[in-house]
Amino acid sequence: MHPAASKALFEEDAQHLSAALAARRGWTLHAVAYPLIDCSFSAPGRTTLRLKLACDDWNDLPPSIGLLAADGAPLTALPHNPTGVFNGGPHPLTNRPFVCMRGAREYHTHPSHVVDSWESLKNLTNYSLGGILTQLWHAWQKGSG
Amino acid sequence: MTDHSQEEAKRRELSVEVSVSTTAGFFPTEGFNHVPASQAVQVDLEKAKHALHIKDTTNWIATVAGPSGKRVIDPSKTYAENGLSGKVEIDWGPSEGGGG
Numbered sequence: 608m609h610p611a612a613s614k615a616l617f618e619e620d621a622q623h624l625s626a627a628l629a630a631r632r633g634w635t636l637h638a639v640a641y642p643l644i645d646c647s648f649s650a651p652g653r654t655t656l657r658l659k660l661a662c663d664d665w666n667d668l669p670p671s672i673g674l675l676a677a678d679g680a681p682l683t684a685l686p687h688n689p690t691g692v693f694n695g696g697p698h699p700l701t702n703r704p705f706v707c708m709r710g711a712r713e714y715h716t717h718p719s720h721v722v723d724s725w726e727s728l729k730n731l732t733n734y735s736l737g738g739i740l741t742q743l744w745h746a747w748q749k750g751s752g
Numbered sequence: 753m754t755d756h757s758q759e760e761a762k763r764r765e766l767s768v769e770v771s772v773s774t775t776a777g778f779f780p781t782e783g784f785n786h787v788p789a790s791q792a793v794q795v796d797l798e799k800a801k802h803a804l805h806i807k808d809t810t811n812w813i814a815t816v817a818g819p820s821g822k823r824v825i826d827p828s829k830t831y832a833e834n835g836l837s838g839k840v841e842i843d844w845g846p847s848e849g850g851g852g
Contacts, residue, residue, distance in 0.1 A: 732807045
């Protein structure tokens with residue numbers, strides 16, 4: 608996709624990732640600027656999880672999602688989570704823990720899931736940038752630590 | 753207390769103030785809507801879906817903040833049946849997809 612078209616799609620999708628939404632959800636939006644979304648999830652009694660979504664070539668490609676500690680350091684181990692969405696890996700391409708959920712580039716490039724096409728998802732509401740972030744937030748909320 | 757203020761107090765007791773947040777925006781855009789506590793939550797979610805031009809809400813869940821964290825509410829039930837009163841901030845969005 609042409610970078611200008613990708614940027615326009617990104618900005619349309621990300622326009623409602625607002626300070627008001629972040630305040631209500633316990634998110635911190637460190638950056639929302641093409642091609643990056645840098646967002647932390649926090650809640651009382653929980654260790655903050657920070658996610659960095661690299662949205663280059665959005666939405667021909669799903670975002671590549673980095674799992675980080677609050678300070679931005681890459682996570683080397685994951686807190687307990689029963690959903691299977693956060694996978695200790697290592698991912699064969701990144702050699703790191705990764706998001707194993709439809710809508711994450713690391714899922715669709717994993718040898719176990721390459722037949723699960725992003726193409727069939729990319730225009731669905733649940734796989735907008737906000738939809739993917741919300742799914743990840745709900746998954747994180749089911750965990751502990 | 754006058755009849756008028758008694759009526760107002762009763763009206764407040766029987767109504768809730770509702771705001772729905774999604775990644776497509778807030779409904780209403782600012783502030784809260786006053787709705788009967790006896791109304792199903794789904795009514796306002798449908799209004800939000802229409803107003804915010806949300807195409808598909810399959811697998812979406814509605815949550816509210818409680819003393820012990822977020823809890824999922826049942827949109828087919830009323831606000832009162834969901835144990836909600838006063839100012840109600842509903843967060844609405846897709847549940848996580850399968851992983852692993």
